[in-house]
Amino acid sequence: MKALVTGANGFLGRHVVDALVRQGVEVRAMVRAAASTENLPPSVEVFRADLRTSPDLVSAFQDVDVLIHLAAVVSGGEDAQFQGTVVGTERLLAAMSKSSCRRIILCSSFSVYDYGKAGKTLNEESPLHDVRDVYSRGGYTVSKWWQERVTRRISEQNGWDLVILRPGFIWGRNQAYLAALGQRIKNVHVVIGPGARIPMTHVENCADVFAKAAIDERARGKILNIVDGPGERIWSFLGDYMQRTNQPGWRVPVPYAATLAAVKLASKTVFRHATKVPGLLNPQGIESRFMPLHFDNTKLRETLDWSPPLNYQQCLDKTYGPKA
Numbered sequence: 031m032k033a034l035v036t037g038a039n040g041f042l043g044r045h046v047v048d049a050l051v052r053q054g055v056e057v058r059a060m061v062r063a064a065a066s067t068e069n070l071p072p073s074v075e076v077f078r079a080d081l082r083t084s085p086d087l088v089s090a091f092q093d094v095d096v097l098i099h100l101a102a103v104v105s106g107g108e109d110a111q112f113q114g115t116v117v118g119t120e121r122l123l124a125a126m127s128k129s130s131c132r133r134i135i136l137c138s139s140f141s142v143y144d145y146g147k148a149g150k151t152l153n154e155e156s157p158l159h160d161v162r163d164v165y166s167r168g169g170y171t172v173s174k175w176w177q178e179r180v181t182r183r184i185s186e187q188n189g190w191d192l193v194i195l196r197p198g199f200i201w202g203r204n205q206a207y208l209a210a211l212g213q214r215i216k217n218v219h220v221v222i223g224p225g226a227r228i229p230m231t232h233v234e235n236c237a238d239v240f241a242k243a244a245i246d247e248r249a250r251g252k253i254l255n256i257v258d259g260p261g262e263r264i265w266s267f268l269g270d271y272m273q274r275t276n277q278p279g280w281r282v283p284v285p286y287a288a289t290l291a292a293v294k295l296a297s298k299t300v301f302r303h304a305t306k307v308p309g310l311l312n313p314q315g316i317e318s319r320f321m322p323l324h325f326d327n328t329k330l331r332e333t334l335d336w337s338p339p340l341n342y343q344q345c346l347d348k349t350y351g352p353k354a
Contacts, residue, residue, distance in 0.1 A: 031056065031095045031096065031245060032055070032056040032058065032093055032095050033055050033056070033094065033095065033096045034058045034077075034090055034091060034094045034096070034097050034131070035047055035050070035057055035059050035098045035100065036060045036081070036097070036098070036100055036101035037060075037099075037100035037102065037137075038057075039059065039067060039070065040100060040101075041202070041205055041233060042137070042197075042200055042233055042237060042240075043059075043100045043101075044069045044070060045202075045233050045236070045237035046237040046241065047059055047070055048071065049234075049237040049238050049241035050098075050240075051074070052241070053241050053242075053244075053245055055241070055244065055245065056075075057071075057073075057074045058074070058075045058076075058090065058094065059074050059077065060077045060078075060090055061076060061077075061078060061079075062078065062079070062080050063078045063079075063080065065078075077089075081101060081114070081118030081122050082113060082114055082117060082118050082121070088129060090125065091125060091126055091128075091129035091130075091131045092129070094129065094131045095131065095133065096134070096135060097131055097133065097135070098134075098135045098244055099119065099134060099137060099181070100137045101115075101118065101119075101122075102114070102115040102137070102173065102177065103118075103173070104170055108168075108169030108172065110169075111169040111170060111173045112176070114173075115173035115174065115176075115177050116173055116176045116177050116180060119180055119181060120184070123180075123181065123184045123185075126190075127188055132188075132191055133190065133191040133193075134185060134190055134191070134193065135193045135195060135240060135243050135249075136178065136181050136192065136194050136195065137195055137197065137240070138178045139170075139171075139174040139196055139197065140197070140198045140199075140229055140255070140318075141167070141170060141174050141175070141318065142158050142159060142174055142175045142178055143157070143159070143196075144158060144159045144314075145314070145318045145321045145323070146314060146317045146321075148323060151323060151325075152229070152255075152323045152324070152325055153325075153329065154255055154329050159175055163314070166314060167314060168315070171318075181194075191250050191251065192251065193250065193251070193252055193253075193254070194254070195239060195240060195243060196255050196256065197231050197236050197257075198228070198229030198230050198231055198255070198256065198261070198325065199229060200230075200232075200233050201230055201232060201345075202232055202233035202234065202345075202349055203348065203350075205233070206350070208267075209319055210229075210264060210319050211228075211264060211267070211271070212320075213310060216279075218279060218280050219268055219272075219279060219280065219281050221264055221268060221282060222289050222316070222319075223264065223286030223320040223321075223322055224263070224265035224281070224283040224284075225263055225265065225322065226263065226286060226320055226322035226323075227264070227325065228261045228262055228263075228264055228267060229255075229257045229261050229323075229325040230261050230267075231256050231257050231258045232338070232345040232349070234339065234340055234345075235258050235338040235339060235340055236256050238336075238339050239254070239256050239330065239336060243334065248333055248334060249333060249334060254329055254330045254333060255325070255326070255327060255330060256327070256330060257326075257327045258327070258338040258345075259338070262342065264320075268281060269281070270346060274351075274353070275350065286316075286320050286321070286322060289316060289320070290313060290317070293310075293311060293312070293313050296311060297311070297313055
């Protein structure tokens with residue numbers, strides 16, 4: 031089997047490449063022209079291209095059996111994110127339609143879910159944002175929502191085998207301070223809803239799912255959420271972060287319900303005429319980061335017989351080094 035991996039030199043991408051190589055899969059890694067490839071295994075074939083501008087993307091699919099599409103623009107303005115993520119995906123899939131490749135593993139996101147309508151448990155059956163309210167969210171949410179929508183439509187038109195994987199918060203070395211931890215002001219961490227759990231997956235565990243989904247026919251046509259388990263509580267995970275990084279500071283707990291009520295009031299008064307407000311001043315932004323929910327990976331476990339290769343303590347050691 032040969033896999034084409036976009037975003038192969040990114041935080042998740044390089045771990046997905048490693049996981050595929052361990053499974054005996056040949057890998058062609060798509061990276062931008064100036065991107066470093068020193069973290070990729072020597073056996074990997076490098077294909078340099080920019081999804082937004084490169085004229086020849088068709089040749090990237092030569093002899094490829096499966097596309098693992100991880101590439102997304104996560105910084106910059108909203109227009110740049112949409113152009114890089116959504117338009118780039120349209121160009122990539124247009125090239126795929128001219129090849130013999132018929133299988134896609136798409137990296138989506140928990141951000142496509144409407145947390146406010148999830149009830150008590152968020153799983154694959156939970157409602158997504160509808161088109162009327164998605165534009166009130168940030169550029170990342172808008173671009174990932176449209177990327178999934180576009181990929182579904184093009185896959186259906188071409189009769190492709192589409193697998194959608196939706197990771198929660200991906201963490202690991204050099205990327206452990208998650209958005210769900212609250213607001214940091216110098217040495218003070220304002221922790222909203224400290225008892226809530228974080229829908230999290232360590233980057234190596236997450237990459238293992240992508241590799242399995244690429245080679246296992248049981249994933250065909252499935253939508254699977256990727257979380258390692260019920261998740262650590264915000265308060266305790268932040269405590270581990272502060273201890274393992276030797277960063278002094280204070281954790282200040284703030285009730286979730288009171289925070290959400292205050293933000294909802296502000297949205298109806300102070301910001302009632304605003305079309306865009308920062309995430310911490312947007313009710314849906316508060317819900318998607320701090321709402322106390324149960325996060326379920328039953329479908330993932332049952333579909334692929336999967337369990338996380340690394341437990342939480344091993345993930346901490348992988349992220350920060352062994353505890354002194």
